[in-house]
Amino acid sequence: MAERNSQHTKRNHYVPQFYMRQFALDDDRTKVKCLSRHAPYVSVGVKSIARIGYEEDLYTFSVAGSKASIEDDLNQTIETPIVNSDTWKKIVAGEPDRLDQSDKLTLYLLMRHLQFRNIENLRFIEQEAAHARDFGFRDDYSEDEREMYAALSRTAAGPPSYFLSMAVNMQQFALHWDRASIAVIRSRVPLRSSTNPTLVIPRKLGHITLLEELEAGAFCYWLPLSPHFGVMLTMSHRFNDFVHQELPDDAARVFNRLYLGQLLEMPSTRHCFADDPEIEGDLQWADFDRFDGTGDRGRYKREVRHTG
Structure with a gap:
């Protein structure tokens, strides 16, 4: 449990620094x-x-007028065990071919944890609670979801409290472990990531063997682990695999553009890690023209394109 601490950490990284260092210069x-x-x-x-990749006091809460934080819990019970694992040592060494079935659980937990601790998850919970309060339940809510969002919408503290409980809870992921397939995927094209690194992959993209025969309702997630390789998590009732694959160049470019789209369209995503020769072309594809700067540094501004 988090302890009360008047010296609590204010700068809470919602994407761990050990992950971001995989894309360092x-x-x-x-x-x-x-x-x-x-x-x-x-x-x-x-x-x-x-x-x-941080927000001040993101993981902080109040208890009887004193501030406490789950930051130490995250560091001690989740981040440190992952960093010290054999799995992460293989990743840092740049040896994806050594990842095997014994690494599957760590990779699965890492991907799910990065998704649930991210500030985007908090914004999603806040949005759904506000919708339930102002407009009622969405048509596709289950009974459990209706009960949950009814409770969360009653007070302003509901969404952040629920977010904190999700961020520090690894046991919640055991429920779907039997549906998890992991593909370790190499790429010739330099890969991008972001401060919201676990990306939902639309099934209609294709390109990846694990996507070819998925049933409706299956989910796919992508997490780059370096500019040269990443992992795909598929949640499906039909598969429970661990495989190695090569990422087709066109698929890698699509994934990279998805991160650019994430940066442009999701307010909580503020930085996209990108060090590849296609940055300028992709910005132009998104209707951004260089505003100032030279070489590999500068500012771009979206221009209105007139046609006809």
Whole structure:
């Protein structure tokens, strides 16, 4: 349990720094090249890992007038065991071919944890609770979801409290473990990631063997682990596999553009880790033209395209 602490950490990283260092510069492992959103601009430059992917007091709550934080719980019970695992050592060494069935559980838990501790998850919970309060339940809510969002919508503290409980709870993922398939996937095209790194992959994209025969209702998630490889998690009643695959170049470019779209369309995603030769072309594809700067640093602004 989190303890009361007047010296609680204020800068709470919702994407762990150990993950972001996988995309760090070769000559400075404390910095990463990224696209950053500063409306109406998107800038390309280098950022300090310590200064991105955080929100002040995100993991802080009040108990009888005193502030407490789950930050220590996250560090001690989740982050440190992952970093010290044989699985993460293989990843840091850049040896994805050594990942095997024994690493499946760690990879699964890492992907799910990064998704549930992210600030985007909090924003989603807040949005759904507000919808339930102001407009009623969505038609596709289950009875359990109706009961949950009814409770969360009653007070302003409901969504953040629920978010904190999800962020620190690893046991919740055991429920769907028997449906999990993991594919370790290499890429020739340099991969991007972001401060919201676990990406939902639309099944209609195809390109990946695990997506070819999925039933309706199956989910696919993508997590780059370095610019050269990543893992795909498929939640399906038909599969429970661990495989190695190569990512087709066109699929890698689609995944990279999905991260750019995430940066442009999701307010909680503020930085996209990108160090590849297709950045400028993809920004132009998204109707952004260079506003200032030279070389691999600069600002881009979306322009209205007139046709006809």
